[in-house]
Amino acid sequence: MKDLLSRRDALKTLALGAGTLLVARTAGAGAEAAKPxxxxxxxxxxxxxxxxxxxxxxxxxxxxxxxxxxxxxxxxxxxxxxxxxxxxxxxxxxxxxxxxxxxxxxxxxxxxxxxxx
Ligand code: SF4
The missing domain is CATH 4.10.490.10 (High potential iron-sulphur protein)
Structure with missing residues (x-):
């Protein structure tokens, strides 16, 4: 059970990391487009x-x-x-x-x- 939880935690961490990267990349693209x-x-x-x-x-x-x-x-x-x-x-x-x-x-x-x- 403990092993299952740690795997679940690892998957959550990966999902959060991927989401953070996506947001950072999107924000960067928006900043690029907003340059005067x-x-x-x-x-x-x-x-x-x-x-x-x-x-x-x-x-x-x-x-x-x-x-x-x-x-x-x-x-x-x-x-x-x-x-x-x-x-x-x-x-x-x-x-x-x-x-x-x-x-x-x-x-x-x-x-x-x-x-x-
Ligand atoms: S601006 Fe120049 S490089 Fe860009 S698509 Fe038109 S012809 Fe091609």
Missing amino acids: AAAAGALPHVAATDPVAMALSYVESAKGVDAKKFPTFKPEQKCGNCLQSKGKEGEAWVPCNLFPGKLVNAQGWCKAYVKKP
Whole structure:
């Protein structure tokens, strides 16, 4: 019986720990989303070696897009006018929904591009 109780206590402790981690992670994500746009300048730029950037074929300059590889690409498509970007007109580096906590080049592009309405 005592062994059963200690197992039960261990499971309770594990459940509490998992819940605490989930709350801490959620609170951290909320704090990240609440950062003012002014703080965006302090965020790191997406690196060419970033696994998500590589998967999306992200480039810092849309001029470098291989039109043969991406036949739907058009020269006017840039991060600065993409639906996923959250930057303001004229900013060189902008936040992107696909790269939380990082900035993409406003002149960049990736294959997830969708024109802002
Ligand atoms: S989703 Fe849009 S803003 Fe983000 S990297 Fe791709 S083209 Fe740029």
